[in-house]
Amino acid sequence: MEQKTQHAHSDNAPAQTLSFTTKAVHSGEEVDLREGATGDVVAAIHLATTYARSKVGEPGRYEYARLQNPTREALEVKLAALENARYGLAFSSGLAAETTLLLSLLKAGDSILAFDDLYGGTKRLLDQVFTSFGIETSYVDATNALLVENAVKPSTKMVWIESPTNPLLKLADIRAIANVARRHGLILVVDNTFLSPYFQRPLDLGADVVVHSLTKYLGGHSDVLGGALLVNNQQLYERLQLHQNSTGAVLPPFDSYLTLRGLKTLALRMEQHGKNALEVARFLEGHHKVGRVLYPGLESHPQHELAKAQASGFGGVLSFDVKGTAADAERFLERLKIFTLAESLGGVESLIELPAVMTHASVEKAEREKIGITDTLIRASVGIEDVADLIADLKQALA
């Protein structure tokens, strides 16, 4: 099966000059008014798994749905437009995107330098799966680019960061780390799930690859599991596409459609998530039963200035310690009525969880303690509900 370049990108060139909100609505879904076309205003859901050809030796525009599907392609074009990327690929989950990326670019003997605070599932993939293939990861406090540079070894091939991190909301100076990566010939991967391209575009700051869990803000409604990779380099794109087609973790058509639909309101949702999260963070900071509050939008966040410099907003996720024991934290969580006790984040509804026993349970306790994931640390994904209702809910549960 032949590899294909992403045709829709060249068709889509003017999108680069449009503003973010306009691209979120239109990119990848330009109305086709040519003769015989339907004029659909939204991308159609194409369910066919294979496409007819007119001649044996001539490749078709589409051939087989694992390689390319028009609905998924529309999404890939929209995602690329939003991240200011030339190319996008959509996967069946965030971790499927990560797996394909790692398989595509690394081999036995290579090593990864990663932020010491990452989504627990990403750490599990690196530490419990890729180690079997001779690919080791070492962790570094990437809040300081110098520490990253000092940790580079001859075997290091890739730097992997989230900014802000999950769940401690630590930031990496993406420009500074991109310079380190360039000096040492390393690939810089930035997981941009927490801020979404509405607030931060890592490729513009020098990253080589952007990773997303579409399951979060991009889908936005807690009803799609998906992932994405965005890149500018054509060779890199073709390599990733070869591996995606060869390993098969593609996003299905219906999920592609739901994500396209979700993306149209990304800007509106992110604005509301950000406003609500800042108010909730300020409320928590003033509450006598709450210890530290971690949110890059607070003046008390040690990297507040960096947050303002490299992103246009602070996102909707924050973490905080409830004073007392793990049992006190659990009691608080179980008393909440509007915040739902659940893993995940980035949906319109507010979710809350205890990383030590939920999203980051796969991280060793000693490691959790070393980096600051205490047994009373609570992570909240602040939704787009009325913030007064959210604060009242937190108040009654803390009382």
Ligand code: P1T
């Ligand atoms: O769940 P999945 O779509 O496979 O995405 C994995 C992933 C990747 N990167 C980040 C920053 C993430 O937060 C996640 C998934 N995170 C959760 C499920 C969670 O509750 O934190």
